[in-house]
Amino acid sequence: MATAIGEAERRTSGEIRVHLEDHIEEDVLVHAAFIFEELGMHRTKDRNGVLIYVSVADRKAAVIGDKGIHERVGEGFWRDVLAVMQLHFAADRASDGLCEAVRMVGEKLRDMHPYAHDDRDELSNEVSVG
Ligand code: CA
Ligand code: CA
Numbered sequence: 001m002a003t004a005i006g007e008a009e010r011r012t013s014g015e016i017r018v019h020l021e022d023h024i025e026e027d028v029l030v031h032a033a034f035i036f037e038e039l040g041m042h043r044t045k046d047r048n049g050v051l052i053y054v055s056v057a058d059r060k061a062a063v064i065g066d067k068g069i070h071e072r073v074g075e076g077f078w079r080d081v082l083a084v085m086q087l088h089f090a091a092d093r094a095s096d097g098l099c100e101a102v103r104m105v106g107e108k109l110r111d112m113h114p115y116a117h118d119d120r121d122e123l124s125n126e127v128s129v130g
Helices: 002-009 028-038 067-073 075-090 094-112
Strands: 015-021 049-055 060-065
Touching: 002 015, 002 094, 015 094, 028 049, 028 060, 049 075, 049 094, 060 067, 060 075, 060 094, 067 075, 067 094, 075 094
Parallel strands: 015 049
Antiparallel strands: 049 060
8 A cells, every 4th residue: 555655656746644443433424534633734834734544343434635735636536536536435346445435546646736846755655544
């Protein structure tokens, strides 16, 4: 997964993170927003971090983009990414679903925040597990 994220980030200044948990009680979007903060994802220079959050046992997912991207893509894009992930999850292909989501987000980020020569890897590409 870190390889897929690194690959996507080679073409954009944006930052993608994947965070997995087993089970949650609260609303997945509310919880994912909390994790976004907790991982410090709002601290990127261009406010272009995107979190792909999955509660594995619940098969619930959320995709959250910081304001530098969210203001420009609109709700429809996040829904499309979620729909693609859910199709894979329903077929027990969780890792394919995550890779596909990373790819989709990477392409969108590339269009809006192209790679800059002075870009840094601001957020770890490793999957975090909560
Ligand atoms: Ca970067
Ligand atoms: Ca990164």
